[in-house]
Amino acid sequence: MNGAYTNGVNNMVSGSLPLRKFLAPEIILGDGSRSLIAQYVLSLSGRNVFLVSDPGIFKAGWAEEVEDNLKNAGLDVVIYDDVSPNPRSTEVMRGAELYAENGCDLIVAVGGGSSMDCGKAIGAVASNRCSVLELEGVDEVALPASPIICIPTTAGSSADVSQFAIITDEQKKRKFAIISKTMLPDITLIDPETTVTMSPELTASTGMDALCHAFESYVSNASSVMTDMFALEATKLLVEYLPKAYTDPDDIMFRNKVMLGSMYAGLAFSNASLGLVHAMAHSLGGYLDSPHGECNAQLLEHVVAFNYSRAPDKYRILEGIMYEKTPQKKSGPDDLIHELRNMTDQMGIKPGLSNMGVKEKDIKYLSENAFLDPCLATNPRPATIEDIEGLYHGAL
Template identity: 55%
Template sequence: SLFADVSSNPHDEEVMSGADFFLKNNCDLIIAIGGGSPMDCAKGIGIVSSNNHHILTFEGVDEVPIPAPPLICIPSTAGTSADVSQFAIINDTLRKVKIAIISKTVVPDAALIDPEITCTMDPYLTACTGIDALTHAIEAYASNAHSPITDLHALQAIRLIKTNLLKAIQSPDDIEARSQMMLGSLHAGLAFSNASLGAVHAMAHSLGGLLNLPHGECNSLLLEFVVNFNYSAEPARYNEIAAAMGLKPKKLSLVEGLADLRKQAKITKTLGQVGVQSKNISELASKAIMDPCMATNPALVTQKDIESIYEAAL
């Protein structure tokens, strides 16, 4: 049975409809093909079909009591890492915010990773999903829940993505660059699934939920500004991130290097140019501060801090 009613930011009602479809068709397992949206929707469908409650009731960490049916993921982008992570991101349509469901029960049972599938991504999608993966790795390395194992995965992801992202954008059929990007995304997923994330993702979830923007684009537009804010909390670790990117281990070098990479990837808009207005900032910040990803941000942040970061990115 095929369920294809999934939007680019999967909504709660799409998950509920998919769970109803799963149960009515007496399905035994789920195979999710696509980027992060269909994979996250599939995770949500599995959660609801096993636990028989609305998907929004599972928001937060370790709130899924009964494991989902078997899930096989076949990713078509090099960025989201939903195929190996314990995260599922679902859009709460009423509150206009993305919720994070974090649970070992939503880690896929198998991931079939074929970089050739990603060769059909257009340059902009390649750029956004690639910087999403880079953000996963950077936030995992800077996370206050990092470990020696997650550090290994995060730094290797940073090296691979920095080396291969522009190649994959400029030469879509370069299977070696695509393979290395897929490997980088895998490493990043293993890192953040265990070390969690930070303010970039918390703010991106709020932003994407309000304006229905692509997740990777949201991360791309926020990353350098959050790093600029967080740097003083973990200068040594951010210097190691800079070194992994081939940059001088200094704050300005890292922030400018991230901005340059974004621009070379042709992600050139500001938050204002994608629809954010000054009047939105207070609401965005109030939702971002409540996101579970904020708990592992290396710097303590207030709502005013988040507002100032959004304002800097306008």
């Protein structure tokens, strides 16, 4: 095992343990686990299933396979595939209306983070009979949502194991977070086989989202020995196997390792929260409808440089995992940033937010929204609006 990794874990488990809680859904992990969907729907007493997905997942065959499995078990299925890459509040509200009209009693979400976040939000709206906008924030969901089972088809968002649902308020061009233990799925069927239809570009961007989850949860001011364990193991797996999955997408072993890393990272951030990378990425996604994983990949190195002085020991441990050697005790962020840049270069992610359509005139509004994002609360270094503006400018 990597020396820096081992020493970091030993340091973290010594001394006093602050009080922390840890939440996770029931997880069924392994190739072919998606075929168990009807069994688990019945275990939750579901009879009339609301299947949330998107057209791309139906085209790939995964959602249709789940639908057939459910119908063959004698279950009724209502399809809702009107989900955008960054799910809109209007899509959630239409889904909740359709759910109620058809008397559905359980939600199955098949897809990436968008389908799963939309499905989770639909359940909360249906139970609380309110606008999804009223659920924004921490612990604002009064009544538990309908039972929900997730089947992720990307290795990155980890919406299937997290307390978060991220929705776009299209009127204000911003993303907002619903953070509540009621957002945890009841069951998640994590089947790496579903990721083989991802393009190399999607593999890279969703995988970098997972790596950001690991980095940000590890340096979060709400981290714990439990979340650190998952964050470090996620980093180890993703650094080694994500570039391999990008280069050789048909190798199921690489897909398995990346999916496992994504799950570990999700368990870490669901309980330790995130930081400035995600606050800024959410703002970009809400305003410009930018791909979330790509936003994170562009911003991570800039936020690492900003945060480094507040968590140098932890960043050195992350650097040690990436380098597979013990970093210098007085090293700065440059070596770690160099390794992150090498990784994104390997996977064809060109640096620069301007390549994604971000312009100088957008930065003020983006910074104001990022400053209000709840992920900023757990960033290891406090950031002002002016700090955030500077980081956006630096990332252009």
